[in-house]
Structures are given as structure tokens and as C-alpha cells.
Amino acid sequence: MxxxxxxxxxxxxxxxxxxxxxxxxxxxxxxxxxxxxxxxxxxxxxxxxxxxxxxxxxxxxxxxxxxxxxxxxxxxxxxxxxxxxxxxxxxxxxxxxxxxxxxxxxxxxxxxxxxxxxxxxxxxxxxxxxxxxxxxxxxxxxxxxxxxxxxxxxxxxxxxxxSGAGQTVKAANQLVVGGIYGLVAEAIVLLEASGVDPAAGLDVLAGGLAGSRILELKRHSMIKREFTPGFRIDLHDKDMGIIIAAAREAGVALPLTGVVAQLIAAAKAQGHGSLDHSALLKVIERINA
Known part of the structure; x- marks a missing residue:
């Protein structure tokens, strides 16, 4: 073909x-x-x-x-x-x-x-x-x-x-992905601040109900602060705008999505737009600095 x-x-x-x-x-x-x-x-x-x-x-x-x-x-x-x-x-x-x-x-x-x-x-x-x-x-x-x-x-x-339904499902995908990245980032900050080995802690999470594809693929690189882009922050920021607009068109409120959108926007504003979206960890760290 x-x-x-x-x-x-x-x-x-x-x-x-x-x-x-x-x-x-x-x-x-x-x-x-x-x-x-x-x-x-x-x-x-x-x-x-x-x-x-x-x-x-x-x-x-x-x-x-x-x-x-x-x-x-x-x-x-x-x-x-x-x-x-x-x-x-x-x-x-x-x-x-x-x-x-x-x-x-x-x-x-x-x-x-x-x-x-x-x-x-x-x-x-x-x-x-x-x-x-x-x-x-x-x-x-x-x-x-x-x-x-x-x-x-x-x-x-x-x-x-x-037509357009594929994009709506992708919007839902991106809000879930962004939310999970934010929560994994918070888990790493909590574990490290509590004196717990984050690698061991996330290994346990990855094998339980909290397990996800993100934990499977990204937990080790996040702990090492390696943010080579597989999908960039600036593109995820663009996607969050699509999600907010879709929610407005559908007439629904997505409060957690709003928080995630602000975190991703903060990552971009802090100069991390070219990094992988797992760099949300840098925003959570800065909040706690």
C-alpha cells in the first residue's frame, strides 16, 4: 500500500x-x-x-x-x-x-x-x-x-x-495520565521525605491495586530524575486545554482535571516544557522546597 x-x-x-x-x-x-x-x-x-x-x-x-x-x-x-x-x-x-x-x-x-x-x-x-x-x-x-x-x-x-469521538476518548486518556503522573510524583516526595526508599515503595505499589502502566514504565526514571521526553510537557499542556474545552462543551465539571491542568501549566511556566511529562515531579518538589 x-x-x-x-x-x-x-x-x-x-x-x-x-x-x-x-x-x-x-x-x-x-x-x-x-x-x-x-x-x-x-x-x-x-x-x-x-x-x-x-x-x-x-x-x-x-x-x-x-x-x-x-x-x-x-x-x-x-x-x-x-x-x-x-x-x-x-x-x-x-x-x-x-x-x-x-x-x-x-x-x-x-x-x-x-x-x-x-x-x-x-x-x-x-x-x-x-x-x-x-x-x-x-x-x-x-x-x-x-x-x-x-x-x-x-x-x-x-x-x-x-467523527471526533476518538479525540474525546484521547482527552479522557490524557486527563487520567496527567493525574497519575501527579500522584506518582507526590508518592515519591512523600516516601523520600519520610525516609523510605522510593524504589522499594513504588515496587510494592506497582504490584498492587495502585499498579499502572506509568508505574511499570516510569517509576525508576522518575526516582532518578531522568526526564528524557517520550511525550513532552508542552504537548500535555496543549492537551489539557483540549480537555477543559471539551468539558465546557459537554457541560460537565472536572475538578481534579483542573488541578492537574494547573500543575502541568506550572511545569511549562517553570521552563520544563521540553521535558517528559513525568517531570511533574519537579513541580511537586518545588512546592515542597
């Missing part, structure tokens, strides 16, 4: 590489020449323009930072709607506003392009291993058409509703 892959960042680079390894022809496009060179070295192809990545593709995957970038790729004069042919399947795996996904799907349908929103969870490790969780919004028949490609990228692939 010919796949255009737009956005070769921390997640997208590994996802595109897995598609190449699975035997697909992958034509990548990114603002970073270095990322394009990496894809070519793995057997993919580099597009000189966005239109070149889209023109011959059966499927176009976008993995971009935020709604404005997706809108530029889709609605821009040299973008997907201009160069995509009828029948093209657009799989947007970015984390963006649900209303943006709905608008993209509506505009694509006018051009005969099938569009689904399929944001992911699992971080860089999941992107490398091809074990991402993928939550999909869109028409059932379009989702089924995407499964061959998505099975290369993830192991949990669930159609959660119409």
Missing part, C-alpha cells in the same frame, strides 16, 4: 518505520530534513512537498502537534484536499480538538476523501514496539478500511464513535 506519512516527530518517526518494515511504501513529509533522512535510511521515501506525499497515496497518515498544523495540512492550498484523490483514506493520528476532526471529516467527504480521527496512547515505547492503543472516530466502513494499516501500529484498536 502507498502511504503518505506527514509528521515524523518522536512518535511519527517510529510509526512510519514500522510501516516500512511491514512492507508498505511510505513517503514521508516533515519540516526536519534529518527526520526525512532517517526514514530514507530505513527504506522509506522522502517527499519534497506536502502535495508529493499525498498525490500517489492510498492512505495519508498525519501525526502532528496540534489543530493548527492539521488544519494547514488539510485545508492549505498545497495540502490534502488539493492533492488527494477521491477514495483516499486520511487517518489523523494527532491529538487535536474534537471539533477540528469533525470539520476535517466534513470537508474531506465533499471531495470524496474518507477521513477518520485515530489518536493514540502508549508513548514513544508503544510507537517503537507497535503496541499503541488507538481510539477511532469516524464511519464504520472507513474504520474497517484502516485496520490493515493500524494493526501495524497498535494492538488495541477500538472504534469509539462518529
Amino acid at each position: 502507498n502511504i503518505g506519512f506527514i509528521g515524523l516527530g518522536i512518535m511519527g518517526a517510529h510509526m512510519a518505520a514500522n510501516l516500512v518494515r511491514a512492507g508498505h511504501t511510505v513517503v514521508g513529509y516533515d519540516v526536519s530534513e534529518q527526520q526525512l533522512d532517517r526514514l530514507v535510511a530505513l527504506g522509506g521515501k522522502a517527499a519534497g512537498t506536502l502535495g508529493e506525499a499525498v498525490a500517489q497515496a492510498h492512505v495519508v497518515i498525519t501525526m502532528l502537534p496540534d489543530s493548527p498544523q492539521v488544519e494547514e495540512v488539510v485545508f492549505g492550498g498545497a495540502g490534502l484536499l488539493e492533492y488527494g484523490s477521491a477514495g483516499l483514506l486520511h487517518i489523523d493520528m494527532s491529538t487535536i480538538r474534537p471539533e477540528t476532526s469533525r470539520r476535517v471529516a466534513q470537508a474531506a467527504a465533499v471531495k470524496g476523501i474518507r477521513a477518520i480521527d485515530a489518536p493514540v496512547s502508549g508513548g514513544e515505547r508503544g510507537a517503537i514496539d507497535g503496541t499503541l492503543s488507538i481510539m477511532i472516530g469516524g464511519r464504520a466502513e472507513d474504520v474497517e478500511s484502516a485496520r490493515e494499516v493500524l494493526r501495524v501500529l497498535g494492538t488495541t484498536i477500538v472504534h469509539v464513535g462518529p
Whole structure:
């Protein structure tokens, strides 16, 4: 299958590489020449323009930072709607506003392009291993058409509703992830202040009811204060804005989410935006300094 892959960042680079390894022809496009060179070295192809990545593709995957970038790729004069042919399947795996996904799907349908929103969870490790969780919004028949490609990228692939629903589920995912990071950070601060070995303490927590994927993957690096980004604070801050807006649209109050959003905003304001979101620990430490 010919796949255009737009956005070769921390997640997208590994996802595109897995598609190449699975035997697909992958034509990548990114603002970073270095990322394009990496894809070519793995057997993919580099597009000189966005239109070149889209023109011959059966499927176009976008993995971009935020709604404005997706809108530029889709609605821009040299973008997907201009160069995509009828029948093209657009799989947007970015984390963006649900209303943006709905608008993209509506505009694509006018051009005969099938569009689904399929944001992911699992971080860089999941992107490398091809074990991402993928939550999909869109028409059932379009989702089924995407499964061959998505099975290369993830192991949990669930159609959660119409266009935009995937983004709403991703918002719920991000509020839970942020909350757990905040609580793990507080647990580390409590254990250390009490003279208890945090490594031993978190090992016990990870094996009990408090266990989570975050404790499994990140407890040791958090204790060591290693915050190499798998998912950056500044992107999680953007996601918290999406969550707050979604809650307002739905007419619900999410008080714990509000606290987590403020902690993540504080991490960004303190200059930690380029660090992994586990760097919430630095905010909790500063509060207690």
C-alpha cells in the first residue's frame, strides 16, 4: 500500500518505520530534513512537498502537534484536499480538538476523501514496539478500511464513535495520565521525605491495586530524575486545554482535571516544557522546597 506519512516527530518517526518494515511504501513529509533522512535510511521515501506525499497515496497518515498544523495540512492550498484523490483514506493520528476532526471529516467527504480521527496512547515505547492503543472516530466502513494499516501500529484498536469521538476518548486518556503522573510524583516526595526508599515503595505499589502502566514504565526514571521526553510537557499542556474545552462543551465539571491542568501549566511556566511529562515531579518538589 502507498502511504503518505506527514509528521515524523518522536512518535511519527517510529510509526512510519514500522510501516516500512511491514512492507508498505511510505513517503514521508516533515519540516526536519534529518527526520526525512532517517526514514530514507530505513527504506522509506522522502517527499519534497506536502502535495508529493499525498498525490500517489492510498492512505495519508498525519501525526502532528496540534489543530493548527492539521488544519494547514488539510485545508492549505498545497495540502490534502488539493492533492488527494477521491477514495483516499486520511487517518489523523494527532491529538487535536474534537471539533477540528469533525470539520476535517466534513470537508474531506465533499471531495470524496474518507477521513477518520485515530489518536493514540502508549508513548514513544508503544510507537517503537507497535503496541499503541488507538481510539477511532469516524464511519464504520472507513474504520474497517484502516485496520490493515493500524494493526501495524497498535494492538488495541477500538472504534469509539462518529467523527471526533476518538479525540474525546484521547482527552479522557490524557486527563487520567496527567493525574497519575501527579500522584506518582507526590508518592515519591512523600516516601523520600519520610525516609523510605522510593524504589522499594513504588515496587510494592506497582504490584498492587495502585499498579499502572506509568508505574511499570516510569517509576525508576522518575526516582532518578531522568526526564528524557517520550511525550513532552508542552504537548500535555496543549492537551489539557483540549480537555477543559471539551468539558465546557459537554457541560460537565472536572475538578481534579483542573488541578492537574494547573500543575502541568506550572511545569511549562517553570521552563520544563521540553521535558517528559513525568517531570511533574519537579513541580511537586518545588512546592515542597
